[in-house]
Amino acid sequence: MGAAGDSLTEEAGAADRDLTACSGSSRDPQSGETLPSSSDGGGLQALSDDPNLISDLLRKAHGDHTKVQKWLQELGVDKENDNKGLNGADGCKTSVGGAAGDRNPAYGKEASAPDIEAAATELGAPQTFFCPISYHMFRDPVLLPTGQTYERRPIERWLAQGRSTCPTTGVLLEEPVKLIPNVTLRRAIEEWAEKHAPWMLGAGGKLVPVPDEERLPMCNGHEEIDGDFAIAVRLQEQEQRRAARSLAANQRLSNNLQRQAREERLAAVHVSRIQRCMKLLWMISIAHVAVFVATWRLSKWQFEKLDVNPLIGFSANGLSKVGATNHPAIVDNHEWWRILVSVFVNAGFIHLEATLAAVWTFGRFLSAKMSFISLGTLYMVSGLAGVLLSANFSTTLVTAGASGAVFGLLGTVLFEIMLHKETYANRGISSLTLLGVGAMNAVIGLTPLVDNWAAIGGLLCGTLSGAAIILGHRHGAGATIGEALILGLQILFSVLVIAIFVVATIGLLMKYEGYTSCDWCRSVTCFNTRWWNCDAAAILPDHCVYNIGGNTTTRITCPSGDTTSVEIFQPTQEALEAQCQSICAVASGSPATPPAGTGPDPQANDGFAPVDNNS
Incomplete structure (x- = not known):
């Protein structure tokens, strides 16, 4: 189609031509049928003889005959055919806007009455003065329960057809449907008509109802075409399609909002978990400092010489008084509470500083991976395992057991990095750094009053416990490792930790002397140098x-x-x-x-x- 055809299609496409046809034939603008171009003589003749087209155009133009004539001229329809179409074909009257086509002042010399809708439009009547399904000016506006306003006669015909929904919104109407006169709108129209269109008013300044002779005509003996009903159907179909699109958009929006809310909840839970873990780290730090101060007080606020304690700390007697690992005291005097207290005992200031630095470095890292209970359990299991192993192999020396928990945290961090190595870009450097920290703490463990057996026990049990906890987070996460394998590894690691605790406890009950029965075990406990002597840690x-x-x-x-x-x-x-x-x-x-x-x-x-x- 040419430019004129496109213009016509865009302007008149919203009208329902198939339902306003006088001959009973159907034409649907949405069906894809193209109008003939101006170069097709047969097509132009068909356009000029088609009263449905004229009716559609007049409805779309709100009764503006000048606009309709311009559209027809753009299509190349001659003026005689224009007048023929606008005045009806085969005896049909083309009615628009509530005024008969044979009384049109613009296209018939014999017309004597004004076209009310066309005149009202030219005079600037607001769009709210026109019925949304008939395009007629309101004469008797009524309200539906949905809040929509319609002309009484078109909406009554709509409901008489068995429809139970609002024509515009598609909202289901409850039976019986009550039509309430829209008095406010009617008064507004009457006030406007009094100033601009007095011919619309009757006696007493009231709107004149649409006369029966101005209803849509009957053609060739066929049943009267209900144009208002047809347009209402089209409006409802459009509203349903729009509602479907809106529903799909709302569903997508709802899904996005739900996903966003879920992510926000997970983020809030994550932040709350980290905050609780930070409180745990503070509690651990306070416990270490409190035990350190208590040891200092029991040592009469004095530090030993560096050749006795190179860690700027206390004597074996002072550490033993506060609760350090002491095999004879645990086994002979049944002071089992030392196993718990020794987890927080540090041999000196340097030992305390290294312990707190490791607690906060490794603890902050693991706080994003574990809960408060998991992190606390990991710390205590590592510390207790270290003290138990130290009590079995350092039987003649007093030792501080704070290093066990530190090595447990270190082993868990190393396992996490190796397990999720694809997540950490600098995993190689991180692993080397962890090994360096472990080596530094191992050197501290060679000094008097500190025991590397505690470090070994904490590293072993801490890594196994941490691995079991971290593997538990992979359940249902689409991990490549099978669920059964993960569960099996968790059980295996837990059993190994329990076995180590049981064996170490039995060793204490049987008074196992690891220090005297194993020559190389002494070098793990303490190593003599020219700077210190391991006898400083001997139990007196x-x-x-x-x-x-x-x-x-x-x-x-x-x-x-x-x-x-x-x-x-x-x-x-x-x-x-x-x-x-x-x-x-x-x-x-x-x-x-x-x-x-x-x-x-x-x-x-x-x-x-x-x-x-x-x-």
């Missing part, structure tokens, strides 16, 4: 102890830690105890004479010869 007896050698030499150890070797010529139980008390009294700065009858004369050195005194 609570009374005088003597050991008789095979060459009559007896080694006496006092509770103060001083040792003395003497030769015994006539060893008896009473004489050994008396001499032991005498030597230990001298070592403590309070000379004392053995009780009468319990030992030799000190002046004559009866039976005893001092050999060496290491004080």
